[in-house]
Amino acid sequence: xxxxxxxxxxxxxxxxxxKFDDVKSRYPEGKEKSALLPLLHLVQAEFLWxxxxxxxxxxxxxxxxxxxxxxxxxxxxxxxxKPQGKYALEVCRTGPCCLxxxxxxxxxxxxxxxxxxxxxxxxxxxxxxxxxxxxxCGFGPVLQISPEYTFYENLTxxxxxxxxEDLKNK
Amino acid sequence: xxxxLLLEHxxxxxxxxxxxxxxxxxxxxxxxxxxxxxxxxIVEEVKKSGLRGRGGAGxxxxxxxxxxxxxxxxxxxxxxxxDESEPGTFKDRYLMTYIPHALIxxxxxxxxxxGAKVSYIYVRGEMMPQIRILEKxxxxxxxxxxxGKNILGTGYDLxxxxxxxxxxxxxxxxxxxxxxxxxxxxxxxxKPPFPAIAGLYGCPTVVNNVxxxxxxxxxxxxxxxxxxxxxxxxxxxxxxxxxxxNLVKPGVYExxxxxxxxxxxxxxxxxxxxxxxxxxxxxxxxxxxxxxxPANLTLKLANGEPRLMSYESLSEGGFATGxxxxxxxFIAFDEDQCIVRNTWNFSRFYHHESCxxxxxxxxxxxxxxxxxxxxxxxxxxxSDVDLxxxxxxxxxxxxxxxxxxxxxxxxxxxxRHFRDEFEWHIKEPVKSQQQNYGIANYAVPIEKAVxxxxxx
Numbered sequence: 052x053x054x055x056x057x058x059x060x061x062x063x064x065x066x067x068x069x070k071f072d073d074v075k076s077r078y079p080e081g082k083e084k085s086a087l088l089p090l091l092h093l094v095q096a097e098f099l100w101x102x103x104x105x106x107x108x109x110x111x112x113x114x115x116x117x118x119x120x121x122x123x124x125x126x127x128x129x130x131x132x133k134p135q136g137k138y139a140l141e142v143c144r145t146g147p148c149c150l151x152x153x154x155x156x157x158x159x160x161x162x163x164x165x166x167x168x169x170x171x172x173x174x175x176x177x178x179x180x181x182x183x184x185x186x187x188c189g190f191g192p193v194l195q196i197s198p199e200y201t202f203y204e205n206l207t208x209x210x211x212x213x214x215x216e217d218l219k220n221k
Numbered sequence: 222x223x224x225x226l227l228l229e230h231x232x233x234x235x236x237x238x239x240x241x242x243x244x245x246x247x248x249x250x251x252x253x254x255x256x257x258x259x260x261x262x263i264v265e266e267v268k269k270s271g272l273r274g275r276g277g278a279g280x281x282x283x284x285x286x287x288x289x290x291x292x293x294x295x296x297x298x299x300x301x302x303x304d305e306s307e308p309g310t311f312k313d314r315y316l317m318t319y320i321p322h323a324l325i326x327x328x329x330x331x332x333x334x335x336g337a338k339v340s341y342i343y344v345r346g347e348m349m350p351q352i353r354i355l356e357k358x359x360x361x362x363x364x365x366x367x368x369g370k371n372i373l374g375t376g377y378d379l380x381x382x383x384x385x386x387x388x389x390x391x392x393x394x395x396x397x398x399x400x401x402x403x404x405x406x407x408x409x410x411x412k413p414p415f416p417a418i419a420g421l422y423g424c425p426t427v428v429n430n431v432x433x434x435x436x437x438x439x440x441x442x443x444x445x446x447x448x449x450x451x452x453x454x455x456x457x458x459x460x461x462x463x464x465x466x467n468l469v470k471p472g473v474y475e476x477x478x479x480x481x482x483x484x485x486x487x488x489x490x491x492x493x494x495x496x497x498x499x500x501x502x503x504x505x506x507x508x509x510x511x512x513x514x515p516a517n518l519t520l521k522l523a524n525g526e527p528r529l530m531s532y533e534s535l536s537e538g539g540f541a542t543g544x545x546x547x548x549x550x551f552i553a554f555d556e557d558q559c560i561v562r563n564t565w566n567f568s569r570f571y572h573h574e575s576c577x578x579x580x581x582x583x584x585x586x587x588x589x590x591x592x593x594x595x596x597x598x599x600x601x602x603x604s605d606v607d608l609x610x611x612x613x614x615x616x617x618x619x620x621x622x623x624x625x626x627x628x629x630x631x632x633x634x635x636x637r638h639f640r641d642e643f644e645w646h647i648k649e650p651v652k653s654q655q656q657n658y659g660i661a662n663y664a665v666p667i668e669k670a671v672x673x674x675x676x677x
Contacts, residue, residue, distance in 0.1 A: 077382040079296070079339070082422050087404035088387045092346065119404075126406040126576075127387025129346045145308045146509055146566045147465040147552050183390065183570050184308040184509075185347055188465035188550065189472045200349035 059102040067097055071112060083113055087123055091130055096198040099139070100131040128182065129197075136171045136178035138218050139197045142206075144181035148191035152206075156192045157181050159208045163215060176219065223477045223490075224451060226439040226459050227432070231319055237354065239361040242322040248367060250441040254330045255375045258441075263334035267437060269445030271457035276302055276393070276430030277508065277548040279532050282437075283445075288417040289335055290425040298426040299332045301342040301434055302398055303351075306390040308509035308570060309550025312461035313431035315473040317344070317351045321358040325381065327434035329367060330441055332379050335427055339380045342431075343398050346386045355383045390574035394622045395428040396420075397576065408578045409622035430548075432461055453479030456531035460549055466504075467555035469493035480530045482506075483520045486553065499555040503638075506535055507547020509567050510627030512634030513560070514544050540634065559657045560642050564635040565593035571628035582625040585616040589632055596643060599650035606643050610636055 063071075070093050071086070078085040087109070094105045106120040113120075124130045131139065140160065144153050157168070160179045164172055171178045187193045190204035194211075196218075203214060225231075235241035242248070254263055268283030289297065301324070305313040317324060324342070332340045344352050359381055362368050370378050384402055386392050392401045396410035399421050420426020436458060440448045449457045456478035462485070465471045470493040476485065485491045486501065495501050501516040522528050523542040528535065532546045554563065572586035589612050592605050613629035620626070636643060646653040 077380075077384075079422065082403070084404035085384075085402060088346070088401065089385055091387070092349075092385055113404075122406055123387070123404065127346070127389050129388035144566075145570050146505075146563055147309050149563070149566055150466045150552070150554065150558060182347075182388075183573055184306055186305045186311045186314045186345070188309050188311050188552070189463060190311075191465065195347060198349075200347060202350065 060104050061098055061102055061108075063105075063108060064097075067093060068112075075113075084115055084119070086113060087115075087120065088127070091120075091124060095130060099137065099198060100134050131197075134171065135197075137176050138178075140177065140179040140194050141182040141185075141197065142179065142194040143183070143185040143187070143191065145184040147184075147188035148193060151191045153181075153192040155208065156194070156206050156211060159211055163212065177215070223475075223480070224459065225475050226448075226451075227316065227323060227435050227461060228320070228473075228475045236320055237318075237322075237358070239322060239358070239365055242320070246442075247322055248326055250438045251326055251329045251367060252373065254333055254441050255373050255377055260334045260336060263330065263441065266440055266445035267334070270436075270440045270448035271445075271452075271455060272433060272436055272440060272448065273456070273532065274430055275432035275436065275460065275549070277307065277510070279546060282429060282433050285417070285429070286331075286335060286427060288415070289427055290418050291336065292425070296339070296422075296424050297335055297337050298421045298424055299328065299335050299337040299340040300398065300402065300421060300426060300428045301328060301340070301431060302393060302395065302428050303342050303344040303348070303431045304386050304393040304398055305348075305431070305548075306345055306393050306574075307548045307550055308567070309463060309465055309505060309552040310508045310548045311463045311465070312473050312549060314348060314351060315463075316431060316435060316461065317348070317355060321351075321354050322362065323435045323438060324355070324431055325358055325362050325367075327437045328381055329362075329372070329379060331427075331429065331434050331437050332381075333377055334437075337427075338378055339382070341382050341384050341402060341421075343384045343386060343392070343402055345392070346388050349385070352383050352385055359383070389576075390570075391576045391622070391624060394624065397622065398428060399426065406576070408576050409624075411621055451477050453529065453531050454533055456533060456546075460530070460546075462530065462549045462551050464492050464551045464553070466553040467496045467499065467558070468553050469496050476530055478529075478531045479534075482528045482530055482535075485530055485551070486520075492553070495553065495555050497555070499557065501553060502556045502558055503554045503560065505544075505550070505552040505554075505631070507545045508550035509552070509570065510623075510630060511545040511547040512540055512543075512630050513564075513638065514542075514634070515638050518542050518638070540630070540637075544634070557657055559597075560635050560639040561593065561597050561646050561658075564632055565590065565597045567631045568593050568628065571624065575624060575628070579620040579625065581616045581619040582628065585612050585625070586628045588612050589628065593632075596646050599646070599654050601643075601647040601650075603644065603647055605647070606636060606640065 074089045075086045110117040110120045192206040230245045272282045273279045389407045391397045392407040397407040401407045416426040487494045504519040535546045568590040572590045575582045577583045613632045616625045617629040642658045
């Protein structure tokens with residue numbers, strides 16, 4: 052649920068705004084609203100989530116109403132509306148992955164990280180959640196880590212342990 | 222070995238680069254199309270090929286193209302649907318990852334045929350690595366003069382952009398995809414008007430799946446008639462099948478349409494049989510939306526003839542004994558899998574992905590999830606099975622887009638073919654929490670596993 056009153060002021064860098072300009076140029080004149088989804092991805096890659104103040108600035112940039120940004124940000128599941136861990140792990144939990152053990156991976160992450168789905172570890176490094184089909188069904192179980200969305204396939208509890216250690220030492 | 226048209230060079234090192242792709246004959250179709258064919262002739266070749274949309278609906282691509290309105294002075298668009306999200310389907314991701322230029326080449330030829338000057342590839346947002354791959358490949362192609370102004374000196378201009386989605390299954394529906402591409406929520410539009418008349422920004426638009434567009438390349442290279450010789454009946458050409466679940470070798474396979482299902486599952490050229498020496502219990506042959514079939518009906522039609530991997534054979538028998546080709550997402554369930562649990566899982570998926578626009582889908586998918594959760598966790602009553610049947614029946618056909626049907630069919634087919642397993646969960650609430658429905662309980666017993674002797 053989006054809490055509009057929650058304000059975490061953020062500043063867009065000139066590099067970020069240059070990326071915005073590049074995206075905006077892909078659409079015909081007057082249709083710049085098409086840039087909205089890509090811009091929100093750029094915001095998330097920068098701040099690791101999408102604060103309301105960022106949405107307001109995106110609205111201003113695209114010359115649209117803030118509500119047009121909020122309704123999009125809350126509709127699509129990829130946008131984090133609250134802060135996540137530095138590494139936000141997303142495990143596919145749809146049918147084909149479950150046939151090959153995705154539920155075990157989710158249980159294992161909960162035990163290993165000592166947090167529930169949607170929570171962030173005390174050191175701020177990790178959060179995790181189950182997501183729906185990631186279109187990698189033949190290589191399940193799979194997880195992805197935002198903001199790069201790197202993929203890890205054919206997971207086992209051992210490979211998840213190793214992945215977490217690697218990320219901790221990064 | 223069957224013929225490969227899309228994945229012929231998939232194992233060539235460096236095939237993801239323009240240089241190697243060119244060495245293997247890449248971009249010949251662009252040269253041929255732009256220099257020797259008119260847009261009308263290209264549409265005609267695609268019509269002759271019999272190519273049917275590879276995203277799920279199976280509508281003839283050439284026919285879809287011929288519906289495109291061409292009013293003077295109005296832009297036309299080609300949008301590639303790379304929002305691959307149907308559970309069990311991962312062929313487009315595979316194609317874009319390993320041979321991105323096949324899609325870009327197909328986009329250039331198709332855009333030329335449709336008269337589009339700007340085209341978009343709408344890729345689901347989770348596929349950021351694939352988006353980076355495509356953007357790199359597009360930059361390569363542009364630097365080499367295959368995109369941009371005055372391509373090959375023919376006077377044809379084309380800009381190609383990649384658009385990321387935001388993580389919504391519904392955006393695979395073409396009008397929801399267009400809404401999303403316009404920067405809005407992915408709510409499907411009421412049709413008509415169809416996108417061919419009023420699509421992106423209200424302009425005439427064609428939306429095609431990744432695989433359909435890539436298939437245009439061999440069609441132009443070899444001719445539509447040659448393409449139509451492959452396959453069986455109205456199922457022409459080759460099809461990418463995403464195989465997942467309890468298989469020895471899950472993965473993406475290119476098959477000639479008409480391959481027997483049994484061969485696809487058990488031959489070493491394809492999936493190599495069921496993993497861990499187990500037996501096949503059921504399959505979902507075309508992505509999670511299509512009806513689940515028990516093993517016997519997967520391998521054979523109701524009349525005992527072998528079932529083939531083709532649009533017609535898979536749907537033979539209607540929903541009573543058949544299923545659908547769908548997007549080619551082939552999910553295999555071994556003997557230990559629980560149909561109730563899987564149906565609950567799929568229902569949760571559809572509930573999660575319903576856009577909320579139509580009440581039957583928004584409310585119905587939630588109810589199905591709740592009732593299935595109840596049965597799966599040992600709290601069901603006999604009337605729940607009838608309730609489920611009633612809900613799915615009231616969703617099907619009563620929504621703007623096919624997501625409602627897609628949510629209803631897996632539930633209906635699971636009850637149709639595995640009702641005894643639902644009833645067992647209800648009659649044995651304690652036992653059902655400790656073990657899966659035993660194979661001996663099947664209404665249609667499946668063959669005993671042949672003992673495989675270890676080679677050691």
